Structures are given as C-alpha cells and as structure tokens.
Amino acid sequence: MFELIFPGWLAGxxxxxxxxxxGSFIVWRRMSSFGDTLSHSSLLGIALSIAFNVNSFYAILILMSFIAIILAWLEELLPVSLDTVLNIISHSSLSLGMVFISLISSKKEINITNYLFGDLLSVTKNDLITISISSILILSILLFRWHSILSSTINEELSQIDGINVLYARLTIMLMTAFTIAIAIKxxxxxxITSLxxxxxxxxxxxxxxxxxxVIIAIIVSILSVTGGISLSVFxxxxxxxxxxxxxxxxxxISNIKKHFY
Structure with missing residues (x-):
C-alpha cells in the first residue's frame, strides 16, 4: 500500500x-480568474496534442504561455479589469477543447475524466523526476525575481519609480503559473489545479x-491537504x-472560523 501511494504523495x-x-501571488494580485483561464485552456491544449499526436505537456505549455503573454500585454494596455476578457477566453477554450475531443473520440477512444480530474496515484518514477526538476527551476526563478515581483505586486507605481519593469514581473508570474499548470494537469x-x-x-x-x-504557511496547508486527500482516497x-x-x-x-471567533 505504501509503495502505491508514496509516489503520488511525493508528487503532491x-x-x-x-x-x-x-498561488500567494495570484491571491495578492487578485488573479484567480487568470488561473481559471489557464487551467480551462489546458483542455484545448490536450485536444491539440491528441489531434497532432504530440506530447501533451509541450502542447499545453506552448498554448498557455501564448495566452499568458497576450493577457499580460492586454493588462498593460486596457484601462479596465481583464475579468470579462478572461471569462470569455476561459469558457471559449474549455468549450472548444471539449468539442475537439468529442470529434477526435469518434476515431480513437479518449477518457476525458482523466484530463478533467487527473490521477495523482498514477505517478511514475519518470514523472517524479520531471516534477522535481520543474519545481526546482520554478522556485529558482521566483527566488531570483522575488524582490521585483513582490514590489510590483504591492505597489506598481512605486516599483516603476524604483526602475522595476512591472510588465516583466507580471509576465514572470503568469508564465510560471502556466508552467506549473502544464506540469500538474496530468x-x-x-x-x-486552480483550487490548489x-x-x-x-x-x-x-x-x-x-x-x-x-508563502510558507500556504505550502504547509497544501502538503496537509495532499496528505489528507490521499489518505481519504485510500481508506x-x-x-x-x-x-x-x-x-x-x-x-x-476552519481558518475562517478561527478568524471569526478568535
């Protein structure tokens, strides 16, 4: 039993x-709609990977990186919130992906449930290596760019005065989020994925x-969630x-109850 659940737990x-x-930066910047847009768009990337017989990771990463760059550019130009644009892209991509998959499934059998909800217990040793390398890369970039990303998140005007490229900082968060979703979607x-x-x-x-x-507490809460969820799944x-x-x-x-009463 331990050998079965340990790879999935470690991947989580x-x-x-x-x-x-x-996720902390997404919450601070109030970009939850952006996370939904990328995760829903991933289904379109999966459909394209099946249609053209390419690795789903690369198809999803390229598509979501393209969307992230476009959205970062639009957020820089538009004087209003991107929520409307994000919702249109999110639902359109999800619907388009579902339509493509339904058309492809007439020629080959596709289990859409695995793409929608994943299967953490199907993690292999090669998957763990990929996740480990990717996590180290993402964390290294975040640590290297921590000051500029945090400053631009707290106050964009002061960051620009300090010479920080706000667009570059925003794009870093968006691309790293796209990279993480591309890794985790399977x-x-x-x-x-947006919930996590x-x-x-x-x-x-x-x-x-x-x-x-x-950030530290968010990581701890996430690890507790993974541990509790896998235990619930097993038992x-x-x-x-x-x-x-x-x-x-x-x-x-529980945290909201604690905040309300204490």
Whole structure:
C-alpha cells in the first residue's frame, strides 16, 4: 500500500512547493480568474496534442504561455479589469477543447475524466523526476525575481519609480503559473489545479503577518491537504484529486472560523 501511494504523495508535496508561492501571488494580485483561464485552456491544449499526436505537456505549455503573454500585454494596455476578457477566453477554450475531443473520440477512444480530474496515484518514477526538476527551476526563478515581483505586486507605481519593469514581473508570474499548470494537469486535472493554487494561500492569509510567512504557511496547508486527500482516497476509495481539494477547502473553512471567533 505504501509503495502505491508514496509516489503520488511525493508528487503532491513537490507541486505544493510551487503552488504555494505562485498561488500567494495570484491571491495578492487578485488573479484567480487568470488561473481559471489557464487551467480551462489546458483542455484545448490536450485536444491539440491528441489531434497532432504530440506530447501533451509541450502542447499545453506552448498554448498557455501564448495566452499568458497576450493577457499580460492586454493588462498593460486596457484601462479596465481583464475579468470579462478572461471569462470569455476561459469558457471559449474549455468549450472548444471539449468539442475537439468529442470529434477526435469518434476515431480513437479518449477518457476525458482523466484530463478533467487527473490521477495523482498514477505517478511514475519518470514523472517524479520531471516534477522535481520543474519545481526546482520554478522556485529558482521566483527566488531570483522575488524582490521585483513582490514590489510590483504591492505597489506598481512605486516599483516603476524604483526602475522595476512591472510588465516583466507580471509576465514572470503568469508564465510560471502556466508552467506549473502544464506540469500538474496530468495528475490533478484541468478543473482542480486552480483550487490548489488559490485555496491554500487563501487559508494562509489568516495566519500570516508577512508575505514570506504566508508563502510558507500556504505550502504547509497544501502538503496537509495532499496528505489528507490521499489518505481519504485510500481508506474510502474516493478520487484522489477531488479529495485533496475537499481537504484544502475544509482547512480554509476552519481558518475562517478561527478568524471569526478568535
């Protein structure tokens, strides 16, 4: 039993190391709609990878990176919120991906459930190596760019005065988020990855007094969610990824109750 669940648990822990800090920036910048847009767009990337018989990781990464660059450029130009544009792109991409997959499935059998909800317990040793290398790369970039990204998140005007390229900082977050989703989509699923990016930081903000502390607590909450969700999946035979999200939501609920009464 341990040999079966350990690779999935370790993959979840490694992903938590990146979703914690990235999710914190998404919460601070109020970009949850952006995360939804990328995760829903990933289904279109999956459909294209099946249609053209290419690796789904590269198809998803290229498509979402393209969308992230366009959105970063639009956010720089538009004087209003991007929420409307994000919702249009999100639902259009999801619908287009579903249509493509339905057309392709007439020629080959495709299990859409795996793409929507993932399968964390199907992680292999090669998957762990890929996730480890990717997590180290993302964390290294975030640490190297931490000051500029954090400054531009807190106050864009002061950051520009200090000579920080706000567009570059915003694009870094968007591309790293796209990279993380491209890695995690196979294991967590298109409909659930945003929850892992948003819920742990939303929980952590009730216990943190600094950005760094919030990131650390978000990582801890995410690891607890992964551990609890996989345990629930093993003992009660429930789907792993939805169980993880439910555990994360439960911890968020507890944190809100604690904030209200204490």
């Amino acid at each position: 822990v490694l992903l938590s190391l990146t979703t914690g800090p990235l 294991f967590v699923g298109a409909l659930l 990016l948003i819920i742990p930081p939303a929980t952590a903000q009730h216990f943190s007094g600094s950005p760094e502390k919030m 009660y035979n429930t789907p792993a990824s939805p169980s993880i999200v439910l555990c994360s939501s439960f911890l968020c609920l």
